[in-house]
Amino acid sequence: MSDAIALNSGTLSDITRADVPSYDRAAVRTRIAHIGVGGFHRSHEAMYVDRLLAAGSDWGICGIGIRPADAAMRDALVPQDGLYTLTLKHPDGDVQTSVIGSIVDFLLAPDDPDAVLDVLSHPDTAIVSLTVTEGGYNFSPATGEFDLTQPDVAHDLEPDAVPTTVFGFVTSALRRRRDRGIASFTVVSCDNIAGNGDVARETFGAFARAQDPELAQWIADNTAFPNSMVDRITPATPLELRAEVRERTGVDDRWPVVAEPFTQWVLEDSFSSPRPPFEDVGVQVVADVTPYELMKLRLLNAGHQSLCYFGHLLGYRYVHDAAADADIAELLRRYWDSEARPTLMPLEGIDLDEYTATLLDRFGNPAIADTVARLCQDSSDRIPKWLVPVIRERLDADGDVSLAAAVVASWTRYAEGTDEAGAPIDVVDPLAATLTPLALRSRSEPLAFVRERSLFGDLADREEFTAPYLAALESLRKDGARRTLSLVLGH
Ligand SMILES: NC(=O)c1ccc[n+]([C@@H]2O[C@H](COP(=O)([O-])OP(=O)(O)OC[C@H]3O[C@@H](n4cnc5c(N)ncnc54)[C@H](O)[C@@H]3O)[C@@H](O)[C@H]2O)c1
Numbered sequence: 001m002s003d004a005i006a007l008n009s010g011t012l013s014d015i016t017r018a019d020v021p022s023y024d025r026a027a028v029r030t031r032i033a034h035i036g037v038g039g040f041h042r043s044h045e046a047m048y049v050d051r052l053l054a055a056g057s058d059w060g061i062c063g064i065g066i067r068p069a070d071a072a073m074r075d076a077l078v079p080q081d082g083l084y085t086l087t088l089k090h091p092d093g094d095v096q097t098s099v100i101g102s103i104v105d106f107l108l109a110p111d112d113p114d115a116v117l118d119v120l121s122h123p124d125t126a127i128v129s130l131t132v133t134e135g136g137y138n139f140s141p142a143t144g145e146f147d148l149t150q151p152d153v154a155h156d157l158e159p160d161a162v163p164t165t166v167f168g169f170v171t172s173a174l175r176r177r178r179d180r181g182i183a184s185f186t187v188v189s190c191d192n193i194a195g196n197g198d199v200a201r202e203t204f205g206a207f208a209r210a211q212d213p214e215l216a217q218w219i220a221d222n223t224a225f226p227n228s229m230v231d232r233i234t235p236a237t238p239l240e241l242r243a244e245v246r247e248r249t250g251v252d253d254r255w256p257v258v259a260e261p262f263t264q265w266v267l268e269d270s271f272s273s274p275r276p277p278f279e280d281v282g283v284q285v286v287a288d289v290t291p292y293e294l295m296k297l298r299l300l301n302a303g304h305q306s307l308c309y310f311g312h313l314l315g316y317r318y319v320h321d322a323a324a325d326a327d328i329a330e331l332l333r334r335y336w337d338s339e340a341r342p343t344l345m346p347l348e349g350i351d352l353d354e355y356t357a358t359l360l361d362r363f364g365n366p367a368i369a370d371t372v373a374r375l376c377q378d379s380s381d382r383i384p385k386w387l388v389p390v391i392r393e394r395l396d397a398d399g400d401v402s403l404a405a406a407v408v409a410s411w412t413r414y415a416e417g418t419d420e421a422g423a424p425i426d427v428v429d430p431l432a433a434t435l436t437p438l439a440l441r442s443r444s445e446p447l448a449f450v451r452e453r454s455l456f457g458d459l460a461d462r463e464e465f466t467a468p469y470l471a472a473l474e475s476l477r478k479d480g481a482r483r484t485l486s487l488v489l490g491h
């Protein structure tokens with residue numbers, strides 16, 4: 001479309017059909033470096049920082065891509081001076097698009113590792129935040145420990161290696177800061193992992209200890225890793241969004257972001273460096289994030305997993321269609337009420353009946369067109385972190401786990417790699433090459449899949465889990481997902 005406005009700092013004043021930054025971007029300093037600029041960072045933290053800038057702060061973000069594949073984000077953001085559009089879609093069809101201005105620079109580490117180290121070790125950089133996915137923390141499936149043998153990590157541990165991993169970059173930058181007498185930054189993990197800050201402390205600590213025990217001690221003494229709970233459903237950008245935004249606002253954005261209107265960020269108030277007044281722009285800054293995190297991971301994220309495999313097997317490709325299925329909605333409600341909620345601590349000011357009702361509405365939002373495939377991918381990083389802890393705690397308390405066990409059975413059936421009509425399923429998972437053979441083997445050795453201890457620990461030895469798991473799995477194979485849901489729900 002020839003009259004579309006190409007998005008960059010020179011064209012902001014031409015934009016009339018979307019909100020644009022009202023602050024002077026030239027006066028913004030890089031005070032936050034964010035590693036892993038994907039859809040979620042751009043719908044969430046960068047949006048809160050944009051609000052801060054609008055309120056008069058000068059805290060800007062330098063986005064950093066660690067992987068070669070992040071070249072696509074570089075090619076989108078750099079020609080646009082870091083600007084991009086965020087479109088929020090309400091279930092009633094209302095749509096708002098804003099140009100977000102808080103990312104003021106973007107660096108691709110493989111292009112210029114020195115520039116990345118310069119930003120990370122600059123005295124102005126006070127926060128290094130991360131969205132590197134649940135799998136990005138590099139735990140060995142075999143030992144549960146940080147995996148020092150992972151080839152990129154092993155490379156980064158070599159003396160004088162030019163870093164290639166998030167661990168190599170952050171640790172080298174902290175060494176420079178120590179050597180130059182510059183205070184440490186704070187590392188803020190925004191990934192969906194319980195105790196994400198504690199996990200980050202452990203992983204960066206393990207890397208640093210293997211490299212330089214004195215530096216590891218300096219990091220332990222000087223670097224804070226606050227926990228955080230983050231929430232905003234942000235699907236991968238659908239192909240048609242660029243044309244849709246251009247049509248509606250006149251702005252041509254190379255890589256727009258779409259998300260739901262709901263957003264939440266609960267952040268532990270534990271910083272080893274200055275921080276901006278996040279609480280002024282809607283972030284809940286609290287002393288203990290744990291109960292909020294568990295609530296979100298065990299209800300929303302484990303709820304997503306409860307929906308996605310049954311949803312796929314029933315033929316749904318969009319989350320809102322699966323959430324509108326009466327059996328799936330009942331599975332979710334009953335999993336939440338009878339299995340997940342008993343494992344949660346009470347949270348002052350939060351009504352869990354209302355929270356779960358809102359979740360079903362959020363899952364049902366047709367406008368954001370979140371896909372079942374997005375929820376199914378990387379399941380081996382998700383089920384062990386979100387659902388297995390619920391099962392374990394329930395078993396320890398002699399509680400029933402039939403619904404959670406049926407969800408694990410639905411994952412097993414999905415991981416076989418063919419659907420009920422025999423069509424192939426594209427199992428996107430770092431462990432796909434292991435999972436599919438195990439799932440298929442469980443046709444003759446029923447517990448083969450859940451005997452994978454790196455994913456399930458000792459669950460295969462616990463009859464209160466294996467009995468409902470095996471019943472659901474047999475039914476999924478014999479009678480299909482619909483009749484299994486009826487069986488599990490007692491219809
Ligand atoms: N999308 C959501 O709804 C949502 C909501 C809450 C939290 N999150 C968290 O954010 C993470 C990213 O989600 P997204 O939707 O932005 O995904 P995305 O695919 O758009 O972006 C992922 C980013 O992480 C980087 N990355 C992946 N593995 C890495 C590694 N090993 N080392 C360094 N960088 C790595 C990628 O290069 C990319 O920049 C999720 O895994 C989750 O933990 C997502």
Ligand SMILES: O=P(O)(O)OC[C@@H](O)[C@@H](O)[C@H](O)[C@H](O)CO
Nearest residue numbers: 192230231232233234301304375
């Ligand atoms: O992005 P992931 O890998 O953490 O998990 C998939 C979804 O459950 C997740 O992205 C949710 O949409 C999100 O956590 C909502 O805040």
